[in-house]
Amino acid sequence: MSDEILSAFIRQYIEAQPHPEVEFVWQGGEPTLLGIDFFRRVIELQKQYQKDKTIRNCLQTNGVLLNDEWCEFLRQNEFLVGISLDGPKEVHDLYRLDGTGKGTFDSVLKGLHLLKKHGVEFNVLACVARETAKKPLEVYHFFKAEGVEFVQFTAVVERDAVSVEPESYGDFLNRIFDEWIRQDVGKVFVMNFDWALNAWVFRQTPICLFSETCGRSLVIEHNGDVYACDHFVYPDHRLGNIMDRHLKDLVELPQQKQFGLAKAELPEYCKNCRYLFACRGECPKRRFGRSPYGGSGLNFLCAGYKKYFQHITRYMNAMREILEQGRPVSDIMKEEGKE
Numbered sequence: 001m002s003d004e005i006l007s008a009f010i011r012q013y014i015e016a017q018p019h020p021e022v023e024f025v026w027q028g029g030e031p032t033l034l035g036i037d038f039f040r041r042v043i044e045l046q047k048q049y050q051k052d053k054t055i056r057n058c059l060q061t062n063g064v065l066l067n068d069e070w071c072e073f074l075r076q077n078e079f080l081v082g083i084s085l086d087g088p089k090e091v092h093d094l095y096r097l098d099g100t101g102k103g104t105f106d107s108v109l110k111g112l113h114l115l116k117k118h119g120v121e122f123n124v125l126a127c128v129a130r131e132t133a134k135k136p137l138e139v140y141h142f143f144k145a146e147g148v149e150f151v152q153f154t155a156v157v158e159r160d161a162v163s164v165e166p167e168s169y170g171d172f173l174n175r176i177f178d179e180w181i182r183q184d185v186g187k188v189f190v191m192n193f194d195w196a197l198n199a200w201v202f203r204q205t206p207i208c209l210f211s212e213t214c215g216r217s218l219v220i221e222h223n224g225d226v227y228a229c230d231h232f233v234y235p236d237h238r239l240g241n242i243m244d245r246h247l248k249d250l251v252e253l254p255q256q257k258q259f260g261l262a263k264a265e266l267p268e269y270c271k272n273c274r275y276l277f278a279c280r281g282e283c284p285k286r287r288f289g290r291s292p293y294g295g296s297g298l299n300f301l302c303a304g305y306k307k308y309f310q311h312i313t314r315y316m317n318a319m320r321e322i323l324e325q326g327r328p329v330s331d332i333m334k335e336e337g338k339e
Helices: 003-016 036-049 068-076 089-095 105-117 136-145 166-183 191-202 254-264 302-324 329-337
Strands: 021-026 054-061 080-084 122-128 150-155 225-227 238-241 296-298
Touching: 003 021, 003 036, 021 036, 036 054, 036 068, 068 105, 080 105, 089 105, 089 136, 105 122, 122 136, 136 166, 150 166, 150 191, 166 191, 166 302, 166 329, 191 302, 302 329
Parallel strands: 021 054, 054 080, 080 122, 122 150
Antiparallel strands: 225 238
16 A cells, blocks of 8 residues: 555545544454554554544454564554464464465464563454364363453355354354353453344444444555445445545445445345344345245355354343343353352
8 A cells, every 4th residue: 555545544534433533453465564664654644633533453463473573563552453363273274374385373373472472452363164163162262271361253154165064153152152151251252242242232233244234344455445345345346446535425425325224135034033133144245045935145154143042042131131230241150150
């Protein structure tokens, strides 16, 4: 990304935010390939344009290039780092290989340890592929042993043998949930479980996957082109270029509004589902399955989600009641211990 485009992006993005806090999310490819000097320039530009706004930065990385210099920079500038780590070595190295075909686990774990050493705030993004789903507790115990407090389990959905099987993904989440609900509530924060609790308590969620509509999370490419979403970086979903039109105008384009509203267009099978409030059909990118009614547009992971939501319903209802009573949600562990 040229300095001209970078400057225009940062200025426009800050101007487009209606709230006092502005969060930039840097992901890739692999953003650390740009080098620290690129992000030093980012900080300079943010300070130049922030006015009365508070700026926060998130960096999603595979962790391979992290070193002391990187981690000190991230700490000094209060970056929240998401590091991609799928589990212990035998799990991670099944799919996370470098250009020579060598597993990257050792490099990534070294990066995680450096983040901890320098006091950088971080969370873990763990992808759940077909083989990963067979080892839920091995993965979860590994993260706990490494002192990971925040983790998100993301299903790998591709039309090939790597893709997780829907019900296996549900089983994976359920096995981890069963241990978490009895031992780790308030100590380990599994984003998947937090999103579900938001749905049960507030009937809404902070993440686009499970929102009724979407369309406000655009993605910008290195040349200034803006697309509807990072799952839809295709010519049909190109909105324009920030050098020709302001970001706040691009997000308000009729086609982008329709893109967001289209998420609510679901098969009848979804509309009749008792877990619609928690799922909302998940991401449209994954809606290539067929429902038992014969219709198209069903999310590929539907069977797994139904299994998961059915399993956690009792606990979610109990946690909602605990919160309504003004007690910490971790009290659920005391109640489970009585059984």
